[in-house]
Amino acid sequence: MGAGFEEMKSIVIFGSGIAGLSAAHELAQLGYSVTVYEATDQAGGFFRSARLGKDNMPTEYSWHGMGPWYHNAFDLMQKIPFSEKGSIYDLALSRPVDFGIFPDTAKAQFYAGFKSIPKMFRMNTREFITWSYVMLKAWTSNNRSTSKYDKLNAAQTWKPFLKDTAYKTWRSCFGPWIGSDWSKVSLHTTGDFFRKQLTTKPPHEHKADHEGPAWTQEAGIGWLLFKGPSSEYLFTPWIKHLKKMGVKFYWEKSLTKLEFDGTTITSAFCGDDKIQGDGYILAINPFITAEILSKTPELEKQEQLKLFKPLIQGGPHIQVSFRLAFSEEIKFPRKRTAVVVSDSEFNLTLFAVEQVWDKEVDLGQNIKSLWTGTSCISSAPGKIYHKPVNNCTKEEFIEEVTAQILSCGALNELIKEANDGKELREFPIIKIEVWHEWKFSPAGITSLQPKWVNSTNTQAFLPAQKTPVSNLFLAGAHTKTQAQVWSIEGAVESGRRAAKAIDDRVGVLNQYQPAWIKFLSGIDDILFTIKAPQLIDSILISLILLIIIYLLA
Numbered sequence: 260m261g262a263g264f265e266e267m268k269s270i271v272i273f274g275s276g277i278a279g280l281s282a283a284h285e286l287a288q289l290g291y292s293v294t295v296y297e298a299t300d301q302a303g304g305f306f307r308s309a310r311l312g313k314d315n316m317p318t319e320y321s322w323h324g325m326g327p328w329y330h331n332a333f334d335l336m337q338k339i340p341f342s343e344k345g346s347i348y349d350l351a352l353s354r355p356v357d358f359g360i361f362p363d364t365a366k367a368q369f370y371a372g373f374k375s376i377p378k379m380f381r382m383n384t385r386e387f388i389t390w391s392y393v394m395l396k397a398w399t400s401n402n403r404s405t406s407k408y409d410k411l412n413a414a415q416t417w418k419p420f421l422k423d424t425a426y427k428t429w430r431s432c433f434g435p436w437i438g439s440d441w442s443k444v445s446l447h448t449t450g451d452f453f454r455k456q457l458t459t460k461p462p463h464e465h466k467a468d469h470e471g472p473a474w475t476q477e478a479g480i481g482w483l484l485f486k487g488p489s490s491e492y493l494f495t496p497w498i499k500h501l502k503k504m505g506v507k508f509y510w511e512k513s514l515t516k517l518e519f520d521g522t523t524i525t526s527a528f529c530g531d532d533k534i535q536g537d538g539y540i541l542a543i544n545p546f547i548t549a550e551i552l553s554k555t556p557e558l559e560k561q562e563q564l565k566l567f568k569p570l571i572q573g574g575p576h577i578q579v580s581f582r583l584a585f586s587e588e589i590k591f592p593r594k595r596t597a598v599v600v601s602d603s604e605f606n607l608t609l610f611a612v613e614q615v616w617d618k619e620v621d622l623g624q625n626i627k628s629l630w631t632g633t634s635c636i637s638s639a640p641g642k643i644y645h646k647p648v649n650n651c652t653k654e655e656f657i658e659e660v661t662a663q664i665l666s667c668g669a670l671n672e673l674i675k676e677a678n679d680g681k682e683l684r685e686f687p688i689i690k691i692e693v694w695h696e697w698k699f700s701p702a703g704i705t706s707l708q709p710k711w712v713n714s715t716n717t718q719a720f721l722p723a724q725k726t727p728v729s730n731l732f733l734a735g736a737h738t739k740t741q742a743q744v745w746s747i748e749g750a751v752e753s754g755r756r757a758a759k760a761i762d763d764r765v766g767v768l769n770q771y772q773p774a775w776i777k778f779l780s781g782i783d784d785i786l787f788t789i790k791a792p793q794l795i796d797s798i799l800i801s802l803i804l805l806i807i808i809y810l811l812a
């Protein structure tokens with residue numbers, strides 16, 4: 260029996276995003292009585308999809324890429340039945356996407372191992388060496404990375420080492436891959452993200468299916484997607500399973516206030532409804548959490564909880580997702596092609612869902628190809644109106660996105676190659692849709708719930724899941740995790756850590772770090788403490804000094 264079971268038998272969770280559902284899953288499995296209160300009428304938060312129009316076209320908030328280091332997410336998916344034939348992990352995950360960088364005036368380049376990096380990012384040898392040098396410094400730093408490199412903008416750090424083409428191409432993958440954009444993402448986040456991506460262990464094994472033999476997703480190998488819309492392929496089966504496990508759900512119930520007696524939470528309020536449990540997990544967005552905490556000043560002052568205000572100081576992040584629906588099928592020469600439109604002003608990324616999804620998934624009336632994409636930066640001016648996304652009307656945004664995609668020469672070449680020379684602009688677009696919760700207004704774009712993302716200067720304020728209030732716990736991809744990136748891996752890990760803070764029997768999988776990185780970053784921790792230069796710089800300085808001494812001797 261777990262440490263918390265005697266004291267806390269009933270757990271109330273606010274928020275049915277991935278973090279809240281993960282906590283619910285772990286605790287229900289251990290016999291707790293779990294109730295989830297969700298502000299909207301649907302589970303999934305920022306990861307959900309919907310079919311809103313009469314044409315039944317699927318739409319979604321976000322991309323759904325899952326990297327080889329999504330250990331907690333994949334582990335949990337193995338425990339959720341997709342159908343009587345198997346789990347989400349077995350049946351709902353695609354094979355890896357083939358990520359390519361697509362410039363406007365050069366050929367598309369795909370990742371094919373570490374050696375392909377210079378070609379992919381249009382770097383010459385000198386640029387590749389200096390690029391690797393900065394990356395290696397980030398990889399071999401631990402405390403220096405979380406406290407110093409977190410305050411450095413990654414794009415700015417690399418800028419002096421790269422010419423314009425390489426610099427712009429490299430930074431164009433920050434939004435599509437890391438989920439933050441190049442104006443915001445820190446050197447710490449970038450270094451940590453690519454270290455995990457290129458060195459993670461263990462690999463994830465997958466069974467043979469109608470597409471081919473058994474396969475493995477391992478470090479360096481591309482990202483997986485769902486084989487259909489996320490709400491249909493993840494949340495619907497998951498909620499069904501959780502209900503079977505006894506979890507109760509209340510929809511359209513927003514937490515508005517917590518009552519605190521100086522030691523514990525005594526009750527929670529959803530408007531006038533008073534809600535009580537032995538333990539409370541807040542698995543809601545950090546902006547809304549900050550607002551709720553501000554109503555109970557004594558609570559807001561507590562350790563971990565006082566981090567919310569500085570955590571959201573940079574304001575919401577805007578990443579608008581869109582769909583392009585075509586009335587003819589567009590073929591690609593490669594399977595599951597994921598496109599970074601690397602010269603696009605709005606830093607666009609997209610893939611054709613029919614390349615990834617099960618054949619039986621309805622794309623919507625008369626739709627033969629459906630491209631889903633995201634504009635990853637909101638502060639850079641567009642091609643036609645010279646306005647950033649944030650100041651565009653919805654119509655201007657759609658026009659810009661279309662123009663930026665059609666200007667991508669590399670994409671057009673690939674389409675021509677697979678479609679008997681037919682150009683992309685010759686395929687009729689029958690609908691362009693933008694996720695409905697992004698509201699365009701002259702004052703800027705807002706979303707129903709503000710989107711948070713790791714940025715420069717957020718690392719120090721990530722709250723832990725366990726708070727000093729003995730019956731209050733935090734979950735969410737914005738809390739402190741080893742995933743370190745606002746992602747579904749971060750969300751699952753955080754939900755598991757919140758559940759573990761209640762009951763020690765809950766298992767959480769740790770991120771792997773190669774022994775050589777652990778060793779070198781351990782040495783750098785010592786150098787950082789004595790205010791010496793970073794380890795790689797120190798080695799370089801020592802080598803130069805030795806050469807000078809040798810030459811002088």
Ligand SMILES: Cc1cc2nc3c(=O)[nH]c(=O)nc-3n(C[C@H](O)[C@H](O)[C@H](O)COP(=O)(O)OP(=O)(O)OC[C@H]3O[C@@H](n4cnc5c(N)ncnc54)[C@H](O)[C@@H]3O)c2cc1C
Pocket residue numbers: 273274275276277278279296297298299301302303304305306320321322323324325438512513514515542543544547578579580633708710734735736737745746747748750
């Ligand atoms: C454009 C875009 C692209 C992305 N691409 C990827 C990707 O490729 N891979 C990846 O791993 N991640 C991606 N993400 C990130 C991922 O979607 C999030 O990190 C993750 O879904 C966060 O989950 P969460 O449970 O922490 O929070 P949320 O999803 O925010 O869930 C919080 C839940 O709480 C509810 N709630 C809010 N307020 C209240 C209240 N007062 N009372 C009760 N309930 C409340 C919300 O409605 C929501 O359901 C992307 C996100 C976006 C927006």
